[in-house]
Amino acid sequence: xxxxPYLNVERVFPRDGARDVQAIxxxxxxxxxxxxxxxxxxxxxxxLTFTGAxxxxxxxxxxxxxxxxxxxxxxxxxxxxxxxxxxxxxxxSAARGxxxx
Numbered sequence: 001x002x003x004x005p006y007l008n009v010e011r012v013f014p015r016d017g018a019r020d021v022q023a024i025x026x027x028x029x030x031x032x033x034x035x036x037x038x039x040x041x042x043x044x045x046x047x048l049t050f051t052g053a054x055x056x057x058x059x060x061x062x063x064x065x066x067x068x069x070x071x072x073x074x075x076x077x078x079x080x081x082x083x084x085x086x087x088x089x090x091x092x093s094a095a096r097g098x099x100x101x
Contacts, residue, residue, distance in 0.1 A: 013058065013069065014051040021050040025075040026057065034059045034068055 031046060038044035038061035048070075049058040056069040 018049050019052050021053050025073045026070055027073055030070050039063050
């Protein structure tokens with residue numbers, strides 16, 4: 001818990017920059033709320049800056065004065081957080097033959 005006046009933004013946002021993170025779980029409904037907050041309603045977008053696998057994710061939009069945070073969530077124990085389907089890294093011809101597209 002962070003002690004001090006509500007809301008002490010300087011103590012909530014990570015201060016040591018972006019970090020390499022291979023995979024992380026987030027609640028997509030929360031990320032969608034940031035997209036809704038983007039002032040560019042024709043083409044909303046969000047940028048996620050990762051600060052560590054268990055630390056807050058900084059979320060920004062096209063508004064240069066807007067920033068928010070999303071906490072990573074635990075993935076299911078049965079799901080391997082770093083695995084992706086084999087076809088993602090397959091050669092295009094091999095993927096077409098094996099997966100029918």
